[in-house]
Amino acid sequence: MKKYFLRLIFLSLFGGIIMPVQAENVKPGTCHSYKIQGNKVIFDCEYNIQVQIEDVGSGILKIWYDTDGFKRNNESFAVIKKGDGNSHLNISEQPGSYEIYTGELIVRIEKSPFQIRVYDKYQKLLMEDFLDMGFVVDSTQMSSYKTLKPGEHIYGLGEKNGPLDRVGSRLKMWNSDKPCYSVNEDPLYKSIPFFMSSSGYGIFFDNTYKTTYDFGVESDNYYSFSTPGGEMEYYFIYGPTYKQIISGYTKLTGQPIMPPAWALGFAQCRGMLTNEQLTREIAKGYRDREIPCDIIYQDIGWTQNLQDFEWRDGNYENPAKMLSDLESEGFKVIVSQNPIISQTNKSQWHEADSLGYFATDVRSGKTYDMPWPWGGNCGVVDFSNPEVADWWGNYQQKVLDVGVRGFWTDMGEPAWSNEESFDRLSMKHHLGMHDEIHNVYGLIWDKIVTQQFEKHNPNTRIFQMTRAAFAGMQRYTFGWSGDAGNGNDVTDGWNQLAAQLPIALSAGMGGIPFWATDISGYCGDITDYGAMRELYVRWLQFGAFNPLSRIHHEGNNAVEPWLFGEEAEQIAKTTIELKYQLFPYIYTYAREAHDTGLPLMRALMLEYPDDPEAANLDSEFMFGEELLVAPVMEEGAAFKRIYLPEGEWLDFNDPANAFTGNQWIEYPVELETIPMFVKRGSIIPQMPVMQFIGEKADYPLLLSVFPAGINKSAKFEVYEDDGETNNYKSDIFVKRKIQCLAKRTGLEIGFKAIDSNGFRVRSRDLVYQVYMERKPTSVHLSDKKLKTFKVKKSENILPDTIEKAEWSWDEVSGACLIRIPASLVGEPIVIEK
The missing domain is CATH 2.60.40.1180 (Golgi alpha-mannosidase II)
Incomplete structure (x- = not known):
């Protein structure tokens, strides 16, 4: 479609004479004819614009505008569901319009000016192009405008800051490394171009460039999504419920993999957790205090060089024995990966360089010289080169062979490639220039990590948690929200904590059901553990209900529970034990996440879509269908204001305490209190407290x-x-x-x-x-x-x-x-x- 801009903006065919066209607002105009190709129909419009509508099945339509025979530079990185090319689309022509019938949907296309409307089978309007602006091109971008109905709510775009309801927001897709990001900062680490409307549909915009979404900012009459390059190709996903829309998106982009059972326990990490002695001390600290824990991470400095997968000299006396000893005590060790080779790692760097395994600089044709936060300048491994897969898989297998149980793939934006980093756009990958590959770079990497893991370790469930990703990531990896917290004053991170909840809920609606926050906030030096105590406890109480629960902080800031005083330690122990007790419940919903794509942490509007109070409620969540959790996220709170939807709710901490739904309540809290409610008519399975999953x-x-x-x-x-x-x-x-x-x-x-x-x-x-x-x-x-x-x-x-x-x-x-x-x-x- 890139060629389209040069041709369309400057030339048009008018009466057999080539004439200049204004570089603004070029649209399909009038549709002249159509042809059917199995499950597709292609409309021929003005300015050589063609519009393809494909019935993908299950209430999903693919809509694609093009001028060049519907060719992509790359096949979709996200979509795995294909339509049935042997089926025949049902279309009828009227004097001024066409109608397509799919069984679930009716698509009405106005001929002049070209306009698409989608209805359900009962003739209820679901989505429509705004006037004749379903496809608009100017000198900088392609856009699609849709009517924004009064009172319409829009949710999604994955792991994003801000209110759950996106109406009134303008957001971008450009994977960015944002240390200590503010509560309204955008973009962040992941790009999930999928959103849902309260009108009963979702849209997945299958474009990897820096796309922009305007949900009623420019005008309250419409919303739009735009791209500077690539394809104007999007999928309409019919619900009508939010759960059905998410299920449709899951069918389109793939089912989430299930974590190993032990991954749903608790994990401990810190930035400088990069040596054997400290790892053993932390493990002993947990077991001596009988605080459950399953995972200990090793951060970036565990390697001798980035990224040779060699244990750092002097930091580890006997890695294989360390891993074996920890495994016998119920601990699994996860190590970090970076997607680069440091130039100080001369042997591996020259190996990759000579084999052509790095992204190159289009200006010189040589390996792109990437500054890196650790280890100096480096080469960016080109995971889009198919020859890289086995090479990388052999390297990562070295640590798996001695007992490492999985990876967290960090810095996969790749790091420091933010919006302002224009020089990075000079990178050329095997599959294209960086402007196209940037947002999917982490996804391609994670795909190789998982596929190589499964190749070398057949029928073994992978643990992989990632920071930067694109739609479809759920097929290979899990997610965490990156470097949250207040770097200027670690004790003043309450707003950052509260912002993590809507980020978690939005991530869950975007195909990231297995998600984590860095408990304690990651950013900021801890100099006074007493002053940090309350925030730490509240972050941990929230993190216990993250499907993946990891305590983590930057540098050598230790954040083990026993460092914050006896009261905090006991609260942390009780809270962590609660998660282990709920394991049968959590694991059941982990399976449902695999089957349907539905998250474990659910915004209330998923379960109560007709409740206006739930429409933009981001201070509490459903944990599965039966439990409502309202973590305290305010400093010095004596009460938590909680909304209870329809039904009767019992206080999980005191089931004799019952509440009628459809009301707000003031719930008294102490530091140890996690407000939890169970809906009457529920069964909650639990197990005894264990020190690690599978102990008994x-x-x-x-x-x-x-x-x-x-x-x-x-x-x-x-x-x-x-x-x-x-x-x-x-x-x-x-x-x-x-x-x-x-x-x-x-x-x-x-x-x-x-x-x-x-x-x-x-x-x-x-x-x-x-x-x-x-x-x-x-x-x-x-x-x-x-x-x-x-x-x-x-x-x-x-x-x-x-x-x-x-x-x-x-x-x-x-x-x-x-x-x-x-x-x-x-x-x-x-x-x-």
Whole structure:
């Protein structure tokens, strides 16, 4: 499409005479004819503009404007779903328009001036070009303008700052390294050009250049998306619900990979965590204090040279033994990668240079000389060169062979290539110039890291977390939000903490369900741990509900929980233990994220799209469908103002405390308080606290049951697989299905474990914790009346083994405890009032 600008802006065919055209607002004008090619229709318009509309299936349309035979410089980096070329599009022609019928959608195209409108099958207007501006070209860019309806809400664009509702915002896509970014700074590290409208559709703009999105800033009558190059090619994704739109985007760009089970535990890092002694000390600190932890990271300085994957001399005495020892204690070690080779790393640099594995400088034809924050100038590895893949894979495998369990791919913008870095545009990659490749550079790198990992370690689930990425990243990697926090005053990072919540929710709606913040904020020197205590605790309480929870800070600023005082340590321990207890619940939703693309942390408008209070609510979130979490993010807070949507909500910390929905409440908080609510009619699976995921393979399940109203059921399906392999992609798993039906006479509980594709199901004891208004008169297992037992004060309600079926009543919590040994778990339970 680049050729299009030169040809279209300066020339037009008018009456057989070539005449100059104004370099502004060139549009398709009048459509003269059309032709059908299977599932595509191509319209011929003025100025040699053609418009292709393709039925991709599942309510997805591809709309593409071009003048050069619909050719791309590169195939889409993001899209994997293709339409059925053997199908035949259904189109009818009217005197002034055409209509396309797909079964789910009606597309009406006005002939003159050319205009596209999309309706659902009931003739409800979903999206329309704004007047004749569905495609507009001037001397600098191509744009598409859409009507912005009164009251319309727009969400998305992935990991972005600002309010959840994008109406009133102008945003850019240009992966940028923004240390200690402000709460309104844009662009940031990732480019996810996908957004959703409350009118029932989403748009994925499949363009890798520095695109711009104006959602009603220029005018409240329209929004637009624009590009300086590449293709005007976008996908219309029908919902009509937000969840269905996200599912459609997932079908289009790929399913998220599932993390290893242990990745959903807690992780510890710091900028100078780059040596064996400190790594062992931190591991010992966690285990001695019995604070659960699964992962310890090694930051950039772990290598001898960037990026030779050699352990730094003097920092590591015996890396293989260190990794083996830590593994035996339940710790997995993740190391960083950078996408460059430092010039001080002479051997590897000359190797890559001689093989042509670096991006080149178009001005000289030689390797581009890239300044780098660490290790001096470097060469930028050209991952778009297919010959690089095996070369890089062999290097990264060196540390995997000795026990490293995964990578975090850092600085993949590549770093310091921000908007103002015009010189970087002189870089030439195998697949194109840097203006086209910049936004997908991190994605291409992450793809190679994952594919090479799987090549060398077959059927092993990868852990990879990345900073810079593009749409489709979910097929290869997970994400974190980069260098947040207040670098000028680390204790004054409250606004940065609060801003992380809408960033997390927007990321989740953009195909990044497995996401993390740097707990503590990353930026700023910590000189007074007491002064930092409250902010640290609040950041950790938020981070515990990130699917990936990592404590991390810059430099040699230690941020282990025990450094902030006894109170903070105990709160941190309790908070981290809560995440481990919720692991069966979290892992179930991790599977749902893989299947549907839906995030674990959900903006309330995903679950309550018709609630006006939820439309731009970014101070709380749904954690799955059953739990509402409203982390405290204000300094010195005594209350948290919380909105509860429709239904009845029970205080998860005190289930006897119930609230009616559709109201705001003032919830009292102390430093240790995490406001959490569970919707009545829910079942929350939990497990005993462990020091690391998988410490006890035969753990019992705790099923906290919050019964629904009379004649209604509470249901949950607890998902489980082996947690380590890619067998989940072949649907090898078990689902334990629990249902509690409420009747006037009492409750009926059913349980059934269903395996898929021969999964070897591990037997588990069960403990039901059923919250009731009063003590039951009796509990039956099948036809047998169960005996009662008393829970001792020091006794765990989840014992290691359960010998017999029995029940107890907890007067304080108002819960009926029922213990069922594994041999009896399938038998029905009746609780009589």
